[in-house]
Amino acid sequence: MDYAAGYGLLLTLIAGGATGIGSALAYLTHRTKRNLLSAALGFSAGVMIYISFMELLRHAQDSLTAAYGRVPGGAVTILSFLGGMMLIAGIDYFIPSYENPHEAGLVEEMEHADENHKLHRLGLLTAVAIGIHNFPEGIATFFAAMTDPAVGISVAVAIALHNIPEGISISIPIYYATGSRRKAFWYSFLSGLSEPIGALIGFLALRPFLNSMLIDIVFAAVAGIMVFISLDQLVPHAKKFGEGHQSVYGLISGMAIMAVTLLLV
Secondary structure (H helix, E strand, O other), rough: OOHHHHHHHHHHHHHHHHHHHHHHHHHHHHHOOHHHHHHHHHHHHHHHHHHHHHHHHHHHHHHHHHHHHHHHHHHHHHHHHHHHHHHHHHHHHOOOOEEEEEEEEOOHHHOOOOOOHHHHHHHHHHHHHHHHHHHHHHHHHEEEEEEEEHHHHHHHHHHHHHHHHOOOOOOOOHHHOOOOHHHHHHHHHHHOOOOHHHHHHHHHHHHHHOOOOHHHHHHHHHHHHHHHHHHHHHHHHHHOOOOOOOHHHHHHHHHHHHHHHHHHO
8 A cells, every 4th residue: 555655646746747847848949839739738638538438437437336236336437427527617617717727828828918917916826726726636646546557657647748738838927927937937846746745635535435436436536527627628729729630630649549558558
């Protein structure tokens, strides 16, 4: 259990640290390449959707139906899946769009935001917003890694890919609020650390109740969270930023690569 917990925390740390990669990329290029960003967002969505339906949700449904029967087990799976969607939808609802990293646009769009005083407030609140979003994502990665190391790696990859463009969108307003690229990078990177913190808090809170049923419920809820993020944010933004079918090609590539990876691991 201790080894599994340490392994899970390591994966959440890596996934959360990807926000720092996104922050660095924002300054390595003068402008974000729209087609590349479109394909990357589509790829991330493909990875998340494939893992959610082919691994997490299927694993939860198989285990719950085997333990409690087809109808009760299926009902718990569906309710947990929808509950995960409602959780992340609620977080999005209560965080205004200009403070919500899931609602952020391209780097060049962020560069033309409103007055400096709004940017200063935006920079501070964005760090809080991303921390809130990363809590359930950290729990998702942690429990996936504890249950199945291979699935844990897949979830960590999906979350990390999602965090890279998120890190880009976080760092820009903070940079324009503070005038410091170093602060923008570290605020973005440190906000990603809420993932392992969320994983640790979730583990300590749920540890007394930890059993196979709870893990399966968490898996189904995590699938709902990842599907919501993909359909509500990644896919629409991928379509918006790209020309032609880059987003679709990215999505299919993400699914295909993750399918092969899961077969080989």
